[in-house]
Amino acid sequence: MSSEVVEDEISSFFESSPPLKNMDGIIKKLNRFIKLNSSSRGENHQSDWREEDRVCVTSGGTTVPLEQRCVRYIDNFSSGNRGAASTEGTCQPYCRSLPDDPFLECFEFRDKRNIQVHASHLEAVKLAVMDHQAAVADGRLLKLPFSTIYEYLQMLRLIATALKDVGSCSMFYLAAAVSDFYVPWESMTEHKIESGSGPLDIRLAQVPKMLSILRSNWAPNAFCISFKLETDSKILIEKATKALQKYKVHAVVASELSTRKEEVVVVSSSGNVVVRRDCDKPDESIVEYNLIRLIVDRHSTYIKESHS
Ligand code: PAZ
Numbered sequence: 001m002s003s004e005v006v007e008d009e010i011s012s013f014f015e016s017s018p019p020l021k022n023m024d025g026i027i028k029k030l031n032r033f034i035k036l037n038s039s040s041r042g043e044n045h046q047s048d049w050r051e052e053d054r055v056c057v058t059s060g061g062t063t064v065p066l067e068q069r070c071v072r073y074i075d076n077f078s079s080g081n082r083g084a085a086s087t088e089g090t091c092q093p094y095c096r097s098l099p100d101d102p103f104l105e106c107f108e109f110r111d112k113r114n115i116q117v118h119a120s121h122l123e124a125v126k127l128a129v130m131d132h133q134a135a136v137a138d139g140r141l142l143k144l145p146f147s148t149i150y151e152y153l154q155m156l157r158l159i160a161t162a163l164k165d166v167g168s169c170s171m172f173y174l175a176a177a178v179s180d181f182y183v184p185w186e187s188m189t190e191h192k193i194e195s196g197s198g199p200l201d202i203r204l205a206q207v208p209k210m211l212s213i214l215r216s217n218w219a220p221n222a223f224c225i226s227f228k229l230e231t232d233s234k235i236l237i238e239k240a241t242k243a244l245q246k247y248k249v250h251a252v253v254a255s256e257l258s259t260r261k262e263e264v265v266v267v268s269s270s271g272n273v274v275v276r277r278d279c280d281k282p283d284e285s286i287v288e289y290n291l292i293r294l295i296v297d298r299h300s301t302y303i304k305e306s307h308s
Contacts, residue, residue: 003216009208014157015152016185018068024111026144028154030057030162033142038166051191056159058176059083062149066183073148079178082227082260085288086198087141094132097124144172149179153210160218167221168306171299172214174226182207211247223299223304224249231257240267250302253291264291268298 017303020026037054060080063073075155099105099121106121117125135141144159146152163170167172181204193200211226232263240254244267251268263276275291278284278290 003212006165006208006212010213011211013208014154017154018185020151020154023158027158027162028303029130029142030144031270034162034166036139054163054169055087055171055173056163057083057087057153057173058156058178060085060146061177062152062179063147064149064179064182064204065188068185068188068190069120069192070148074179074181076177076179077229077257078175081139082180082288083173083175085286086175086292088131094128094135098128106278110150118158149182150185152178153207155186156210156214157218158197160214163222164219168223169189170219170222170302171226171295172219172222173295174211174224176227177229180208209247211249215248224252225251225295227255229255229257229260233259237265240265244268245268251298252297261287263287266291266294 017252027221034054059078060083061076061078063075066074068070081096082095087184088094088096106117106125107115108118110116132141144155146155160172183202184205184216211224214222215224224247226247228236228240230239236254236256240252243249244252254265254267255263261277263274266273266275273294275287275294277290283289
């Protein structure tokens with residue numbers, strides 16, 4: 001497909017998308033965050049801030065609504081754990097160690113006026129709250145929640161174009177599981193699809209691939225890491241290699257669904273590196289620990305090379 005056709009498809013996707021709710025608010029937050037992390041940071045913060053720390057981490061699945069007043073949708077699998085774990089080192093950032101249903105499981109009523117954290121979750125809650133508050137207060141973390149494919153892609157475009165000037169110092173770490181198929185807004189029924197008239201046939205259109213335009217137009221100098229998940233290990237590396245070549249990203253992190261928490265393969269032009277977790281070392285008991293070390297290292301080299 002020619003690049004003009006891809007660009008046309010992308011333009012018509014955005015033109016027909018329902019506008020982001022609170023777009024102005026999102027843009028304001030985003031600009032404030034970028035500004036805070038661009039100018040006088042060194043004077044106001046004693047952090048070990050480095051320029052290369054401007055990272056857009058996408059995490060979680062996107063949904064494809066089947067009705068404009070959505071009751072039903074198709075979801076893409078992702079617990080959000082990888083993005084969360086990678087951001088902490090962000091599920092939600094700083095909530096990974098809490099139980100799945102934190103509000104119900106973490107707290108207990110001592111009496112009608114007192115709610116307390118259950119002793120077994122006290123340390124995890126304390127740490128999560130403290131670290132999260134510190135990250136937000138320091139201006140190190142901005143969370144922009146999305147649900148639908150429309151929201152996700154509009155936000156990604158906003159962020160990428162806002163980071164364009166940051167150039168090689170910005171990174172896109174695209175761990176979200178993004179829908180490949182969707183129902184175009186204009187061909188979607190407004191009201192809840194009637195049941196009772198037999199099986200439902202739905203025709204899904206292909207979501208235009210935004211990675212190529214992110215690389216070529218939105219943020220061409222940013223360091224870009226995409227992710228590939230497969231359930232068939234036999235095709236995983238081949239698919240990741242094709243994505244690397246097609247979208248010209250700097251690396252593709254390939255995972256197989258059942259082993260994604262144990263190991264990933266970082267596929268790049270300098271070869272494939274298997275990254276595993278090491279349960280014997282507390283820090284390295286999650287695969288993201290070694291993954292992030294490798295990616296940060298590669299990004300630093302990329303920044304140096306771009307500036308030389
Ligand atoms: O969110 P999670 O920790 O459950 O899983 C992470 C992941 C496997 C969804 C992510 O690493 C990934 O591969 N995302 C891209 C999925 C895709 O191929 O569209």
